[in-house]
Amino acid sequence: MKLMRVTDPDQVLKIIKERFNPLESETLVLENAGGCYLSDNIYAPENIPDFNRSTVDGYAVAAKDTFGAGEGIPAMLECIGEVLMGEPAPPISPGQCCLVHTGGMLPEGADAMIMVEDTEVTGTMVQSFRQVAPGENVIHRGEDLKKGDPALTKGHLLRAPEIGLLASLGITDVAVHRRPKVGFFSTGDELVDYSRPKLEPGQIRDSNAPALLYLARQLGAGAEYGGILPDRFKAFLEQSRSMLTEVDLLVFSGGSSVGTRDYTARTMQELGQPGLLVEGISIQPGKPTLLANCGGKPVLGLPGHPVSALNIFKIFGRAIINRLAGQAEKQLKPTVRATLSRNISSRSGRTDYVRVKLEPAAEGLAAVPVFGRSGMLRTLSEADGVLIIPAEKEGLGAGELVEVEVWN
Amino acid sequence: MKLMRVTDPDQVLKIIKERFNPLESETLVLENAGGCYLSDNIYAPENIPDFNRSTVDGYAVAAKDTFGAGEGIPAMLECIGEVLMGEPAPPISPGQCCLVHTGGMLPEGADAMIMVEDTEVTGTMVQSFRQVAPGENVIHRGEDLKKGDPALTKGHLLRAPEIGLLASLGITDVAVHRRPKVGFFSTGDELVDYSRPKLEPGQIRDSNAPALLYLARQLGAGAEYGGILPDRFKAFLEQSRSMLTEVDLLVFSGGSSVGTRDYTARTMQELGQPGLLVEGISIQPGKPTLLANCGGKPVLGLPGHPVSALNIFKIFGRAIINRLAGQAEKQLKPTVRATLSRNISSRSGRTDYVRVKLEPAAEGLAAVPVFGRSGMLRTLSEADGVLIIPAEKEGLGAGELVEVEVWN
Numbered sequence: 001m002k003l004m005r006v007t008d009p010d011q012v013l014k015i016i017k018e019r020f021n022p023l024e025s026e027t028l029v030l031e032n033a034g035g036c037y038l039s040d041n042i043y044a045p046e047n048i049p050d051f052n053r054s055t056v057d058g059y060a061v062a063a064k065d066t067f068g069a070g071e072g073i074p075a076m077l078e079c080i081g082e083v084l085m086g087e088p089a090p091p092i093s094p095g096q097c098c099l100v101h102t103g104g105m106l107p108e109g110a111d112a113m114i115m116v117e118d119t120e121v122t123g124t125m126v127q128s129f130r131q132v133a134p135g136e137n138v139i140h141r142g143e144d145l146k147k148g149d150p151a152l153t154k155g156h157l158l159r160a161p162e163i164g165l166l167a168s169l170g171i172t173d174v175a176v177h178r179r180p181k182v183g184f185f186s187t188g189d190e191l192v193d194y195s196r197p198k199l200e201p202g203q204i205r206d207s208n209a210p211a212l213l214y215l216a217r218q219l220g221a222g223a224e225y226g227g228i229l230p231d232r233f234k235a236f237l238e239q240s241r242s243m244l245t246e247v248d249l250l251v252f253s254g255g256s257s258v259g260t261r262d263y264t265a266r267t268m269q270e271l272g273q274p275g276l277l278v279e280g281i282s283i284q285p286g287k288p289t290l291l292a293n294c295g296g297k298p299v300l301g302l303p304g305h306p307v308s309a310l311n312i313f314k315i316f317g318r319a320i321i322n323r324l325a326g327q328a329e330k331q332l333k334p335t336v337r338a339t340l341s342r343n344i345s346s347r348s349g350r351t352d353y354v355r356v357k358l359e360p361a362a363e364g365l366a367a368v369p370v371f372g373r374s375g376m377l378r379t380l381s382e383a384d385g386v387l388i389i390p391a392e393k394e395g396l397g398a399g400e401l402v403e404v405e406v407w408n
Numbered sequence: 409m410k411l412m413r414v415t416d417p418d419q420v421l422k423i424i425k426e427r428f429n430p431l432e433s434e435t436l437v438l439e440n441a442g443g444c445y446l447s448d449n450i451y452a453p454e455n456i457p458d459f460n461r462s463t464v465d466g467y468a469v470a471a472k473d474t475f476g477a478g479e480g481i482p483a484m485l486e487c488i489g490e491v492l493m494g495e496p497a498p499p500i501s502p503g504q505c506c507l508v509h510t511g512g513m514l515p516e517g518a519d520a521m522i523m524v525e526d527t528e529v530t531g532t533m534v535q536s537f538r539q540v541a542p543g544e545n546v547i548h549r550g551e552d553l554k555k556g557d558p559a560l561t562k563g564h565l566l567r568a569p570e571i572g573l574l575a576s577l578g579i580t581d582v583a584v585h586r587r588p589k590v591g592f593f594s595t596g597d598e599l600v601d602y603s604r605p606k607l608e609p610g611q612i613r614d615s616n617a618p619a620l621l622y623l624a625r626q627l628g629a630g631a632e633y634g635g636i637l638p639d640r641f642k643a644f645l646e647q648s649r650s651m652l653t654e655v656d657l658l659v660f661s662g663g664s665s666v667g668t669r670d671y672t673a674r675t676m677q678e679l680g681q682p683g684l685l686v687e688g689i690s691i692q693p694g695k696p697t698l699l700a701n702c703g704g705k706p707v708l709g710l711p712g713h714p715v716s717a718l719n720i721f722k723i724f725g726r727a728i729i730n731r732l733a734g735q736a737e738k739q740l741k742p743t744v745r746a747t748l749s750r751n752i753s754s755r756s757g758r759t760d761y762v763r764v765k766l767e768p769a770a771e772g773l774a775a776v777p778v779f780g781r782s783g784m785l786r787t788l789s790e791a792d793g794v795l796i797i798p799a800e801k802e803g804l805g806a807g808e809l810v811e812v813e814v815w816n
Contacts, residue, residue: 030602030618031618031621031622034622034625034626035626046607048785048786049612050607050609051609051610053612055781057666083610084597084610085596085597085598085610085639085667085668086596086597086598086599086600086608086610086611086612087597087609087610088608088609088610089609089610101666101667102666102712103596103598103612103712104598104610105609105610139781139784143784144780144784144785144786145786151786151789152789156789157816159622159789159815159816160619160620160622160623160626160718160722160815161619161714161715161718161785161788161789161791161815162789163618163619163622164615164616164618164619164714164718164785164788164789165615165785165786165788165789167602167613167614167615167617167618167619168602168612168613168615168714168785169613170602170603170604170605170607170613172602172603188493188494188511189492189493189494189495190493190494190511190512191494192494194438194575194576194578194580195578195580196578197578199454199458199578200494200496201458201459201495201496201497201513202459202491202492202493202494202495202496202497202512202513203494204457204461204494204511204576205575205576205577205578206575207572207573207575207576208572209575210438210439210571210572210575211568211569211571211572211575212568213439214439214442214567214568214571215568217442218442218443218568231493258465258509258510259493259509260493304510304511305463306569306572306576307569310568310569310572314568330766330792332744332766332792332793332814333744334742334743334744334813334814335742335743335744336740336741336742336743337745358738358740372552373463373547376547376551376552377456377552377569377572377573377576378456378552378553378559378573380569380572380573381559381560381564381567381569381570381572381573383569384738384740385740405742406740406742407567407568407569408565408567
């Protein structure tokens with residue numbers, strides 16, 4: 001029997017980065033561009049803010065008019081009025097001041113703001129019991145961004161702050177890499193649609209399809225389901241070929257038998273050049289994973305066991321989606337730290353993903369492994385996340401501090 | 409001048425939990441229920457799996473027929489055929505075996521699987537070079553879930569594994585707490601719609617609205633935008649009252665002047681009992697935050713500065729949305745660990761959220777603070793996340809290990 005040639009998980013991530021490219025650019029209205037990656041640099045078309053703005057409620061002054069003022073010796077200023085929000089400010093002369101609200105425009109002649117708390121008003125006269133420095137309590141024109149400055153660079157993810165930043169510049173349309181579309185097939189004659197109420201002996205509901213479709217959408221991709229492929233090679237290949245023209249990433253999942261795996265591998269070789277790149281990954285759960293490049297498009301063959309399929313798609317499906325979506329280099333992996341509740345053994349040379357529940361402990365959290373075979377979805381639904389035992393380790397000991405990647 | 413009465417951030421989270429309740433239940437089709445929280449326990453309507461299933465490719469046997477077998481002394485078994493995927497398996501008699509693929513059904517009379525790697529086939533005879541124990545390489549009927557067992561409990565988040573688990577049980581509809589709908593108003597006469605190409609002096613584009621709408625949708629809520637409210641109390645109140653009937657959480661944002669803040673506070677008092685709960689939070693950025701309970705519905709008044717508004721909505725808007733959505737107790741906060749690049753001071757008694765960039769360092773990552781005033785969105789778009797300086801600390805030192813909450 002042929003041994004499976006396995007590739008190291010980090011090597012697989014490297015292959016994904018090297019062999020596949022971000023999708024073409026498209027222009028989206030800003031409201032629909034959240035979660036996308038910029039396909040171009042964006043330069044500020046104007047200053048932000050475009051006028052000197054107060055950061056406090058108080059009086060706009062020439063700072064030098066307050067020099068020397070203090071508790072006992074207030075500076076006396078003539079108040080010439082109020083700057084209405086959204087209105088231009090009338091200029092002030094030396095010795096004068098003007099009421100400005102937070103966010104309001106500073107008048108010409110003023111270079112600082114006295115906070116209202118530091119003043120006392122009698123008629124039109126304002127006493128300031130503090131001196132202010134030039135620029136105090138003011139955001140200057142162009143201080144956040146100067147006209148022509150790079151506001152955001154290519155590959156930057158559009159999160160809420162970026163959407164706000166672009167909106168403040170009046171940018172309503174934005175060029176981003178097109179979001180990838182993922183096509184899914186389930187494989188295996190034992191599978192029936194999950195809505196089937198009554199199963200015959202030997203049948204299993206196709207639980208991977210709805211779970212993977214949700215995961216792909218969570219990752220920002222479009223997701224299309226092609227149904228359950230029969231274990232007949234010709235139909236398998238034809239339906240795959242047709243779907244591949246419609247999507248950016250094709251995924252097979254569900255068949256756990258060697259027969260189905262063989263069809264998947266043969267299909268990958270026929271769908272386009274150069275074909276199979278990865279025939280197995282040194283990871284647990286999820287070793288029997290296939291990855292191909294079929295005419296420039298990635299094709300992923302997930303292992304049949306539900307937990308393995310989800311684990312692999314979460315790691316490598318995500319990496320492919322992010323690569324196609326145009327994610328820049330930086331990738332952060334937030335974790336929750338916890339104390340391992342018991343020893344776990346692991347085979348050296350294989351990266352282990354151990355499902356764990358996080359439970360309150362004397363100090364912080366305890367990571368309690370949820371054991372069960374990789375076919376068992378219940379174990380994954382009981383787990384809050386996974387902890388990774390690197391290939392070079394032969395296990396982890398009770399009491400060790402571990403980092404848990406939370407599934408959400 | 410009246411001092412702002414501030415509430416501790418943890419106390420605000422406690423108030424949110426105590427004063428507001430999960431929304432009513434609704435039934436969704438499984439494909440649309442991802443990200444929702446269950447409003448009821450779900451019990452398994454059948455066994456998973458519903459038959460004894462092989463976890464390997466190999467031969468189904470009665471384990472006792474292999475006892476004593478080894479490298480030199482194979483057990484001899486008569487192979488009576490193959491179990492086709494999705495088909496019921498014919499029974500076997502003592503001394504017999506049957507080819508079963510991974511995921512296939514074990515025949516009656518078999519209680520274990522010999523892996524194909526451990527066998528040699530000659531005609532209809534199979535030699536096993538290993539002995540197997542009863543149950544080896546088999547998932548038993550009901551092993552993942554037994555009929556009647558609790559599959560998932562009330563308050564559980566439906567992630568990909570849960571969707572897979574429910575699909576495997578044939579559950580197509582699921583009772584969840586209704587997803588909250590958030591209504592947003594921007595406030596302040598200085599604001600104009602962000603699509604306005606040319607600003608007049610003193611005007612500012614409303615950048616908070618699109619950023620907050622995206623954030624709310626990211627958090628799984630529906631989001632509706634009511635436009636920019638004028639700084640005129642009657643219109644302010646009437647439009648707010650009308651929107652509040654349509655949504656589960658009402659949010660005011662954008663106005664940074666004391667006048668707007670006063671309108672917001674007065675509106676909260678008039679919209680419903682008991683009214684204002686929080687008049688300020690001991691947090692930076694975001695201190696001038698208002699929170700009210702208006703006839704059972706939460707109303708949140710965000711500070712006007714964009715960074716403050718996003719910071720507050722990310723913490724307390726999220727807490728409110730999750731509470732209304734029915735999230736159970738457990739809340740995990742994944743972070744990235746990094747070494748602080750320089751000293752940061754912080755005022756004791758106030759929780760500080762410091763924006764940081766994460767950069768590769770000699771060992772791991774460095775957290776580099778991005779300084780700037782809370783009006784400056786650029787500082788937030790340059791930051792990968794925030795690190796929290798608790799109220800009891802007066803700062804953090806260069807070289808300290810810190811935990812950074814990543815913004816995505």
